[in-house]
Amino acid sequence: MSDTLSRMALNDEGFMFDPHTGESFLINETARFLLDGIKQGQDAEALAAGLSEHWAIPTEQASRDVTEFLQQLRLLRLIA
Amino acid sequence: MSTVAIAVSGINASDNPAPGTGVARSLKEDPNLECRIAGLAYDALEPGVYLDWLFERSFMVPYPTASDDALLQRILYVQQQFGMDVVVPTLDSELPFYVRNAEKLKAAGIRALLPTEDQFRLRAKDHLQEVAAQAGIEAPAQRLVSSHQELIDAVQALGFPVMIKGALYKAYVAHTLDAAMNLFGRIAAEWGYPVIVQQRVEGDELNVIGLGDGEGGDAGLVAARKLSVTELGKIWTGVTIRHPQLEAAVRRFVEAFRWRGGFEMECIVRDDRIWLIEINPRFPAWVHFATGVGVNLPARLVRLALGLDTERASDYPTGKLYVRYTMEQISDMQTFQNMITRGET
Structure with missing residues (x-):
């Protein structure tokens, strides 16, 4: 997990705050699920498998969603 | 007392x-x-x-x-x-x-x-590179210009967008040569020459307020991010942060120059890179934010001015919000x- 993600403060209502930069984010339930997976060290494939199982969606769709989510995290410089 | x-x-x-x-x-x-x-x-x-x-x-x-x-x-x-x-x-x-x-x-x-005369001169934007180097951080590339031709040469060298700044006050972003010319004229008319053309750096704008004891140490620092600003660019809301590399850079600046008195450092931070944008040789208008989170820099300044001991800790929580309002x-x-x-x- 990136240093950036590891230092984030995240509450039960999905408010995420970076104490180094003061940036804040509002994340939904799906993002929370994926971030928990990232914190556990899951790779993209495992994240997609988890997403697919948890929300009963096709694996292909889950893979696309995970790819897009990870890209968003990169654009926000939350992961490398 | x-x-x-x-x-x-x-x-x-x-x-x-x-x-x-x-x-x-x-x-x-x-x-x-x-x-x-x-x-x-x-x-x-x-x-x-x-x-x-x-x-x-x-x-x-x-x-x-x-x-x-x-x-x-x-x-x-x-x-x-x-x-x-x-x-x-x-x-x-x-x-x-x-x-x-x-x-x-x-x-x-x-x-x-108060800062010494030499320290006070460091605030001039043409000293930015020197100060940044001593603090172990970067400064955006810049040119000092005093004519339209020099302005044209500068924007060609730096590329758009650029910041057009007065030597002491005012800063605007320009995306085109026309805009740069217009801003150059306005700043020169109000504040004279030189006008500074500076590379625009993208990142998070993080500011640090502090107090130097004149002996290379600090008597407190607080870092903050502006969340919203007025049309004049003045902070309206902000949040406290702790950025270890930024704090270390500020302490290196204080130590290198043996800064004496209040100051503010304005920086842009992106990933592991820190650029110094401006040094202000006195407290900024948001000084009470530091007091509000437990680091009363003006009181510490008065004690140091009187030759007394003072608290020096910079223990403050992150995530404290500063909200300016009209009363x-x-x-x-x-x-x-x-x-x-x-x-x-």
């Missing part, structure tokens, strides 16, 4: 607020500092004049450009009328006067904690009349 008489300038709490009222609030909020505060005003309608819970009295003072002697005599008059153990000037335009006359004021019993004060025409006719409340 007996009651300390302190004079504070920059008491214009307008839409472009000066630091004075934040300094005064901070001083009043220190439970271990008994103080009386005189406001030094350049205009009778500076709001601080009417905030009598912060300033026991206020006095009109002449602009520092009038002459050193005029302002010096006025300060000595204020000392005579009100007392003055410490003076806390908060405006860039008057700092050179206070720095030049520090020994004269000290001989009259008026203490201050009105009902006063009396008599106060305005006194400022106009007598020059004092």
Whole structure:
């Protein structure tokens, strides 16, 4: 997990705050699920498998969603 | 400690607020500092004049450009009328006067904690690279220009967008040559030459307020991110942060230059890179934010100015919000009349 993600403060209502930069984010339930997976060290494939199982969606769709989510995290410089 | 008489300038709490009222609030909020505060005003309608819970009295003072002697005599008059153990000037335009006359004021019993003349010169934007290097961080590439051709050469070398800045005040972003020309003309007309053309760096704008003890150490730092700003670019809301690399850079700056007095460092941070954008050689207008999170820098400055020990810790929580708001004060025409006719409340 990136240093950036590891230092984030995240509450039960999905408010995420970076104490180094003061940036804040509002994340939904799906993002929370994926971030928990990232914190556990899951790779993209495992994240997609988890997403697919948890929300009963096709694996292909889950893979696309995970790819897009990870890209968003990169654009926000939350992961490398 | 007996009651300390302190004079504070920059008491214009307008839409472009000066630091004075934040300094005064901070001083009043220190439970271990008994103080009386005189406001030094350049205009009778500076709001601080009417905030009598912060300033026991206020006095009109002449602009520092009038002459050193005029302002010096006025300060000595204020000392005579009100007392003055410490003076806390908060405006860039008057700092050179206070720095030049520090020994004269000290001989009259008026203490201050101010940068030296050499330190004060560091604020000039043409010293940015030097300061950044000593702090172990970067500074955006820039050119000093004094003509249209130099401006054209500069933007071609740096590429758009660029920041067009006055040597001491004002900064605007320009995305085109037309915009750059227009801004160059405006800044030159108001503030003269040179005008600074600076590479625009993308990232998070993070600011640090601090106090140097003049011996290479600091007596407190607080870092913050601006969350919203006014049309004039002044902070309206902010949040405290702790950025270890940024704090280390600020401490290197304080140590390298043995900075004395209040200061603000404005930086852009992106990933592991830090760029120094500006150094202000005095507290910024958001000084009370630091006080509000437990780091009362003005009170610490007064203690250091008096040669006393002071707290130096920078223990403060992240995620504390600063919210500026507009409040009105009902006063009396008599106060305005006194400022106009007598020059004092």
